[in-house]
Amino acid sequence: MFSRWIKVALSVIGAGILANAGAASFAPQYNRDIKPILSDHCFACHGQDDKARKSKLRLDTREGALKGGKSGTAAIVPGKTDESELIARITTHDEDDLMPPPDAKKPLTPEQVETLTRWVQSGAEYQGHWAFTAPTKPEVPKAGGKSKLGNPIDAFVLARLQREKLKPSPEARPEILLRRVYLDIVGLPPTPKYIDEFVRDYAKRGNVAYMELVDRLLASPRYAEKWARWWLDAARYADTDGYEKDLPREQWTWRDWVIEALHRDMPYDQFIVEQIAGDLLPNATQEQRVATGFLRNGMVNEEGAIINEQFRLEGMFDRMDTIGKSVLGLTLQCAQCHTHKYDPLTHEEYYRIFAFLNDTYEGTSRVYSKEQLATIERIQRGLAEKEAEIKKRLLDWESKLAEWEAEMAQKKVEWAYIDAIENEWVGGLAHPEKQKDKSILTLGFRPTTGELWATGITTETNITGLRIEALTHGDLPFGGPGRSHDGTFALSDLYVEAAPVSEIGANTNHAAEIKKGLVQIPLTNAVADIEAPDQPIKTKFRKSDDKRRVGPANYLIDGKDETAWSADLGLGQRHHDSQVVMKFATNGWESADATFLKVWLKFRHGGEDAHGRDNNFLGRFRLAITTAPDPHDDPLPASVRAAIATLKEQRTTDQQQLIFAAWRKSVPEFKELNEQIAELWKDYPEGESVLNLAQRDREWHRDTTIYERGNWQKPARKVEPGVPAFLHALRKGAPVNRLTFARWLADPRSPTTARVAVNRIWQSIFGVGLVETAEDFGMRSADPTHPELLDWLAVGFSEGTLGEKRTPWSLKQLIRAVVLSSTYRQDSRASETLLERDPRNRLLARGPRFRAEAEVVRDIALTTSGLLHEKMGGRSFFPPVPESLFALNFVKIDWKPAPAPERYRRSLYMFRRRSMPDPVMGSFDAPNGDFSCVRRVRSNTPLAALASLNEPVFVEAAQGLALRTLREGGGTDEERATYAFRACTGRAPKPAEVATILELLRSRDGRIAEGWVPAREVSVGDAKLPELPAGANPRQLAGWTIVSRVLLNLDETLTKN
Amino acid sequence: MEPITISRTELRQLVSRRWFLRDCGVSLGAMALLSVLGGRAAAALAGSAPANPLGPRQPHFKPKAKRVIYMFQAGAPSHLDLFDPKPELGKRSGKLPPPELLKDYRAAFINPNSALLGPKFKFAKHGQAGTEIAELLPKISEILDDVCLIRSMHTDAVNHAPAQIMMNTGSQQFGRPSLGAWTLYGLGTESENLPGYVVLSSANGTSGGASNWGCGFLPTIYAGVPFRSSGDPVLYLSNPKGFDDDTQRASLDALKKLNQLALADYHDPETLARIQNYEMAYRMQSSAPELMDFSKEPKHILEMYGVDPAKPNFARNCLLARRLIERGVRFVQLFHEAWDQHGDLKGGLTRNCKETDQASAALVKDLKQRGLLEDTLVIWGGEFGRTPMAQGTDDGRDHHNRSYSIWMTGAGIKRGIVYGETDELGFNVVRDPIHVHDLNATILHLLGFDHTKLTYRFQGRDFRLTDVHGEVVKGILA
Secondary structure, rough: HHHHHHHHHHHHHHHHHHHHHHHOOOOOOHHHHHHHHHHOOHHHHHHOOOOOOOOOOOOOOHHHHHHHHOOOOOOOOOOOOOOOOOHHHOOOOOOOOOOOOOOOOOOOOOHHHHHHHHHHHHHOOOOOOOEEEOOOOOOOOOOOOOOOOOOHHHHHHHHHHHOOOOOOOOOOOOOHHHHHHHHHHHOOOOHHHHHHHHHHHHHHHHHHHHHHHHHHHHHHHHHHHHHHHHHHHHHHOOOOOOOOOEOOOHHHHHHHHHHHHOOOOOHHHHHHHHHHHHHOOOOOHHHHHHHHHHHHHOOOOOOOOOOOHHHHHHHHHHHHHHHHHHHHHOOOHHHOOOOOOOOOOOOHHHHHHHHHHOOOEEEEEEOOOOHHHHHHHHHHHHHHHHHHHHHOOOOHHHHHHHHHHHHHOOOOOEEOOOOOOOEOOOOOOOEEEEEOOOOEEEOOOOOOOOOEEEEEEOOOOEOOEEEEEEEEOOHHHHHHHHHOOOOOEEEEEEEEEEEEEEOOOOOOOOHHHHOOOOEEEEEEEEEOOOOOOOOOOOHHHOOOOOOOOOOHHHHHHOOOOOEEEEEOOOOOOOOOEEEEEEEEEOOOOOOOOOOOEEEEEEEOOOOOOOOOOOOOOOEEEEEEOOOOOOHOOOOOOOHHHHHHHHHHHOOOOHHHHHHHHHHHHHHHHHHHHHHHHHHHHHOOOOOOEEEEEEEOOOHHHOOEEHHHHHHHOOOEEEEOOOOOOOOOOOOOOOOOOOOHHHHHHHHOOOHHHHHHHHHHHHHHOOOOOOOOOOOOOOOOOOOOOOOOHHHHHHHHHHHOOOOOOOOOOOOOHHHHHHHHHOOOOOOOOOOHHHHOOOOOOOOOOOOOOOOOHHHHHHHHHHHHOOOOOOOOOOOOEEEOOOOOHHHOOOOOOOOOOOOOHHHHHHHHEEOOEEOOHHHHHOOOOOOOOOOOOOOOOOOOHHHHHHHHHHHHHHHHHHHHHHHHHHHOOOOOOOHHHHHHHHHOOOOOHHHHHHHHHHHHHHHHHHHHHHHOHHHHHHHOOOOOOOOOOOOOOOOHHHHHHHHHHHHHOOOOHHOOO | OOOOOOOOOOOHHHHHHHHHHHOOOHHHHHHHOOOOOHHHHHHHHHHOOOOOOOOOOOOOOOOOOEEEEEEOOOOOOHHHHHOOOOOHHHOOOOOOOHHHOOOOOOOOOOOOOOOEEEOOOOOOEEEEOOOOEOOOHHHHOOHHEEEEEEEEOOOOOOOOOOOHHHHHOOOOOOOOOHHHHHHHHHHHOOOOOOOEEEEEEEEOEEEEHHHHHHHOOOHHHHHHHHHEEEHHHHOOOOOOOOOHHHHHHHHHHHEEEEHHHHHHOOOOHHHHHHHHHHHHHHHHHHHHHHHHOOOHHHHHHHHHHHHOOOOOOOOHHHHHHHHHHHHOOOOEEEEEEEOOOOHHHHHHHHHHHHHHHHHHHHHHHHHOOOOOOOEEEEEEEEEEEEEEEOOOOOOOOOEEEOOOEEEEEOOOOOOOEEEEEEOOOOEEEEEOOEHHHHHHHHHHOOOOOOOOOOOOOOOOOOEEOOOOOOOOOHHHHH
């Protein structure tokens, strides 16, 4: 028998070679026949990367090949193989001259040499890369003949089939088609009851019934849940932040935004624009800011002692990679270190795209529900009303305010910033960094306890006071100024040491080494512009028997570790700048000489966690000194001071508001109203949170440079934002910013954007894309199997002409067009001939058949068993996992497996920890989110078999299906077998299948009766026995559980047929 | 080598099909399964079935090593206190390092301009070559004649997670296949009942996490499979409560029968593979517990390793490693995350050596006495070294990427030598540097691969373990 196989197999190979030889009689086409050879064998040295180019010869352009290299001899003389150096060099027997050089170990095959020769012979015509020219709508072929055409998709498919002398398959049986379209659109199987209804309806109304079904499924919220995963893969979504600690983070609000957008069928161009630059849209809504979470889904390294910038750049590279794969279908990544070897993307162009994204904060924002937003609005209205009341009560308020302003202008105290020579987090777990404005910002690891110092030199001789400002910053949680989970801080103590520079010696930039000579200067009278009322430390940080308190500024200088200054006035009033002014005791510091100062900040108000979760320290601060006789002369916070300093007509509304508020607080007769206003804030809601993008303020603008070899320590020349020359241009006249870039990505003129989206939808439905390399449409991509169909769909998608109603960029319309095609509706059974000819179904002479994706596999089991819990959105739930999984965690997190029914939610909502991929999802190839994934692998392993046989939720599903079968499956075992089989596979079993099921059932029943198998444990585990239908007994429940477990593991259950 | 799963053109597919029939054969089990179909259907199916991606394969040239045991010491052991004696560092303890050493240097935590710290333990000469290692490693001292001690490793990363995945995947960026995954991709496995790449872990979880043994963009089947030290050794290995073996067999027989009917209907090669995988899962259900059952190991072997069968720890994992490779597993990797001695250097090293020294040496001795050391490659080491400068006052060292030590033995390795040298402070490598890429190139070489040719096309690029770097280190080859 074995030898027969080989014979058949060899004849297949023979046919293949023959087919190839047939094609050989035509002139080779550059894109199809030549470019793959040159790209694999020549372009690495003779491509577009001028740094890697050898002998100044490039073969990727016709111009380059005709001109030749250093030697001056033309590599190609069209039509003249004898004169073409290229042909000479690939055919020579002289090893020194042979190309590719033997040591490159990429020799050409004789066939390839032959193809190249014929191409030169035929004139060596080059073609531009198909994917770099925008698609135009091709004419629909007049293929078909007698075949039934669902829509134009079929004409393209049939045309190819006719060329290949293949015939399409007949339509799949209605129940198979029903299950297929259910799994494809909503990711869940139909119920046996609905299968009956549909089969009847389909027999009666045919295509109309099917079309109505498709529309109904697309309208279902389940559609959005199924397809959200399609985007979440590309967006590398996970519920933790990756690297060593891999801590939980709140990003599900972004995930819910995706579900909502898909449910509403947000046009794909808008879908992209909002995710890349929603924050920059005019009057951006909360949702549009949430959308920008897309680029923030990447990993963040908060390992102890890291340099933040190194991993910020890693994160940026990851964002570029994500956009490249998910939107553009280009391997941008390659140009991170050097000019792309294969695609016309230069090193510089990579960083010009990078520049569009680089000038952003790593923002964290609150996300409020509709009700919460209404509350906030009510508070703001209340505030406005109260202030209006003030204005009404005091008719000449404007002149009063002006007087106050004039008075305040006199009360100014001059402060000199301490320009830190050095600063250090003692022990080095964090690395604070001085900013241009002399403030010190700490990002990276978040210690929970410790000290930070900064040193400076001043030439002032009589220092009277010190000021510390706690400052907000866009990179801090919710803007800071703190680094705690809610952006607040508690500063336990502050003290100053000083010495005349002459006593320290010259080596002032080794402050850590300076131990002698420094004297501590006593501080008195600490006054803050904002201080929290005295209160115990927040519960989040509380240890057992915790006496620590937070509150007034005086806590800063009381020398006690237990007390700390806090400027947190509660929700809605915590993310502001604030300051504390302290006096130098006695007569200040006097020195004839310049003074060396070392200021210490002490943090003792964090929690106990060593992994940064319970940090409570100040993210950004700035120090200043004064020589004013009374440092407290200026009662104004810096922000108000800055507002007053601004010319009246140039003040922003915020600044006007700020001045007004400061003034009203200073007027004693408004005490009551001021208190009423303070009262309003108490209702302020907390909200959820999201990581988002936010444009950096002008003073924090970040320039972009090229990085040599992608090395963060090697920034080179500065670049301006821009797009690669080989793609379409930016819209003329539009400002060069991230929003314009986003619109550029989603432009119908883009050669790849629509094609990439269409291709990935096709891939989801048919298992392989029309372009197999969904992530790469570049020069080295696989050629499309149906190029015209791809373009027809891409143009139809962006134009919105794939359905009856014109709806540009509609994903629903696109999916609808695909599933309505006859191509999609074909039977997926492969004949022997077809299997030989087209094992992977690239030609589409049959319907799609492949194992469902991980999430769908689990959701099938949940639906079939009736366990599925349909709650939409919200926090992810923790699935049960074996205890032993935690042993491999570097950091343990609080993993509380969700009880029923929460644990039976759709797989989309499972909590995903990157470093601990869910064993079930992992076995069925769900990506863990370390990087953008636009094409899953599909494996078939014993580990997956063990998971779907034995994982607790699958076992519970078997038990659930058994119970359901007894309840709903009819009175006889035959009926029940049919019911359960249909619930799993969507079709009625054949007699041989029923017989196999019953045989198992009977043999097990005997075994249970004999006491070998405990009925109760099998059917419910440790749970209580459910109520059984009349006439049924626990033994039957156990028997059907065993059968159900088999049925849930059937190839046809796990597979979309 | 020919990509196994992704093929660009139909022609290449046909070639790989021929390759499959010629080089991989079709397992006898598959033949039996196919006999339910007609001859022509069976032939068509066999022809289009994906080549068994785990079937044993020949590498580029005759390999020295058929399998690998990698004892990864995560957290980064101090080379200065264990493997690389530096009397001069002792003499200059408490003084600042010479400024010229610190140019462009970055440690993780400390200001590089911190005082030097002398070695914490005594070194003595061992073996025929008189190799000096620390007193904390009495058992490893006994095997030095079989070991190649490398004192000239260096790497690019200074933080744990990136450095660990650098060692294991050749990149600081997540998402690349691990050395074990590449090995499996290149060689397949000889075990039909156990995964080809097994991961064992003791002490803490690693910083690099699952990426240390991940398959990156390679198909999932090449990922390392962690064997658990509690509960099921392989996740979900046990049948649900109440299911006895007879029921499991009867269930799988019914499943097979039903799936064969689907196979006859759809002719889908994936169905065939699925039938085989459920059978392998069943075999694993008995082979894994057999593997974990130490009752047949003689007492003197248990004692040699220091194994208490009830205690999951590094010693037990060493013995398990031997048992795994005896059963045909290709790549076994032990992770022992415990070596990050920023403080408590003396105490921490003492404890860690107690936990690892005896069993590491026992594994080498045991492999040798069984004749397995001839074709098994053994590697012991971490992701970077520790600073010659103190962290804190005088009982800790920071991360140091400029130099560190590892040791190797077994297949194809020159035994009883010391390779490479650091300067008098153990700061920089001064002779025969080995970068991580060189090490990985050498490991692949021993497995029979030209590291520049073991590639996988992903996103239009032929990726390899060594990126665009790596030189085989001839000096450590026998």
